[in-house]
Amino acid sequence: MLNSLKNNLLVQYTAISFVVVLLFTLFLGTVISRKVTDHLIKTHTRVFPFVVHNIIGNHPEAYEFFQEPPGSTLPGTMERFLNELTEFGAIFRVKVWGPDGTILWSNDPTLVGQNFRDNANFLQAMLGEVETSVKLPQKAENQSEQGHGEVLEIYTPVTRGGQVVGVVELYESDRDLFIQIGKNARTVWEQVLSAGAVLYLLLFAIFFRSHRLQKKSTFQLIETQQVTISALAYQAEIHDLETGFHLDRTTRYLQILAEALAQRPEHKKILPPEVVSDMIKSSPLHDIGKVGVSDAILRKPGKLNEEEMREMQQHCEYGAAILKHAENKLSFQSFLSRAAELVLYHHEKWNGTGYPYGLKGEAIPLGARIMALADV
Ligand SMILES: [Fe+2]
Numbered sequence: 001m002l003n004s005l006k007n008n009l010l011v012q013y014t015a016i017s018f019v020v021v022l023l024f025t026l027f028l029g030t031v032i033s034r035k036v037t038d039h040l041i042k043t044h045t046r047v048f049p050f051v052v053h054n055i056i057g058n059h060p061e062a063y064e065f066f067q068e069p070p071g072s073t074l075p076g077t078m079e080r081f082l083n084e085l086t087e088f089g090a091i092f093r094v095k096v097w098g099p100d101g102t103i104l105w106s107n108d109p110t111l112v113g114q115n116f117r118d119n120a121n122f123l124q125a126m127l128g129e130v131e132t133s134v135k136l137p138q139k140a141e142n143q144s145e146q147g148h149g150e151v152l153e154i155y156t157p158v159t160r161g162g163q164v165v166g167v168v169e170l171y172e173s174d175r176d177l178f179i180q181i182g183k184n185a186r187t188v189w190e191q192v193l194s195a196g197a198v199l200y201l202l203l204f205a206i207f208f209r210s211h212r213l214q215k216k217s218t219f220q221l222i223e224t225q226q227v228t229i230s231a232l233a234y235q236a237e238i239h240d241l242e243t244g245f246h247l248d249r250t251t252r253y254l255q256i257l258a259e260a261l262a263q264r265p266e267h268k269k270i271l272p273p274e275v276v277s278d279m280i281k282s283s284p285l286h287d288i289g290k291v292g293v294s295d296a297i298l299r300k301p302g303k304l305n306e307e308e309m310r311e312m313q314q315h316c317e318y319g320a321a322i323l324k325h326a327e328n329k330l331s332f333q334s335f336l337s338r339a340a341e342l343v344l345y346h347h348e349k350w351n352g353t354g355y356p357y358g359l360k361g362e363a364i365p366l367g368a369r370i371m372a373l374a375d376v
């Protein structure tokens with residue numbers, strides 16, 4: 001059951017294309033929703049660096065503060081501004097970082113003097129870039145920011161004459177922003193997944209149609225092959241005295257014997273379904289060589305004399321030669337090579353008294369042995 005599923009081209013294609021389209025959709029959804037979120041945050045935070053620069057830029061004494069030891073008194077205007085920032089929007093924490101990663105000032109005084117020089121966002125901001133990150137605050141420096149849920153951290157470098165002198169960091173807990181981020185992501189995923197589903201169905205429809213057409217033409221080809229075999233076999237039979245559906249009956253016997261034998265453990269390997277099917281296809285051809293034997297012999301009512309018998313016996317070799325001739329015209333190995341073997345040896349006998357070679361026992365190919373039994 002599992003094997004036939006594995007061999008079914010349609011099932012294989014359905015599974016493989018599903019996995020490929022799913023992976024592609026997941027990749028696309030992740031990339032686009034990340035880009036949309038980044039864009040929203042960038043738009044949202046664009047104003048903060050301007051605010052910070054304008055205030056500090058207007059008060060040159062503020063730059064001196066970044067060189068002073070932690071806990072030094074903030075210049076008055078800067079302190080007023082930073083305190084006001086915490087009332088601006090959803091900002092709840094402000095940190096002023098010195099260039100070595102020490103917190104010089106914060107609206108949480110317990111942080112002042114602590115050093116977090118390994119903070120990756122801080123280090124990036126010290127290179128002159130505005131850094132943002134959205135997450136649950138979990139870093140070493142975030143003891144006092146937990147409990148606000150997801151927060152947006154904005155690290156703004158403070159520059160003087162092209163040199164970064166420190167960083168102002170703002171923490172924002174903006175519910176509306178996060179709701180919007182969630183909504184946008186949901187919309188992106190809905191659209192990407194719908195597009196993925198449509199793509200998958202389209203691919204499936206195309207494949208299903210071509211698979212059906214291909215199956216139909218394969219079926220027609222097999223049918224044509226069977227009819228050709230029947231016609232060939234009938235051509236030999238028509239000269240013969242054998243009566244009443246001999247070819248049909250022998251084929252049916254061969255099928256019953258071969259299928260029963262194939263069930264036995266010791267024959268399972270040498271009689272796989274494709275070998276049995278080749279044997280069934282070959283069976284009607286077993287006497288095809290009789291086209292080479294004269295009608296007078298074939299239709300002689302009485303016993304054949306020795307010479308006539310010798311000619312009659314040649315039908316095995318004639319038949320094998322006809323099939324080998326046909327096989328040589330093909331560019332692939334077909335059932336004809338098995339058929340030729342079956343035709344050549346189907347009058348051999350287990351005890352060695354058969355013809356054309358007098359082979360004995362297992363020296364006679366298995367297919368020919370089964371054919372001989374069915375024929376008799
Ligand atoms: Fe025969």
Ligand SMILES: [Fe+2]
Pocket residue numbers: 246250286287375
């Ligand atoms: Fe026969």
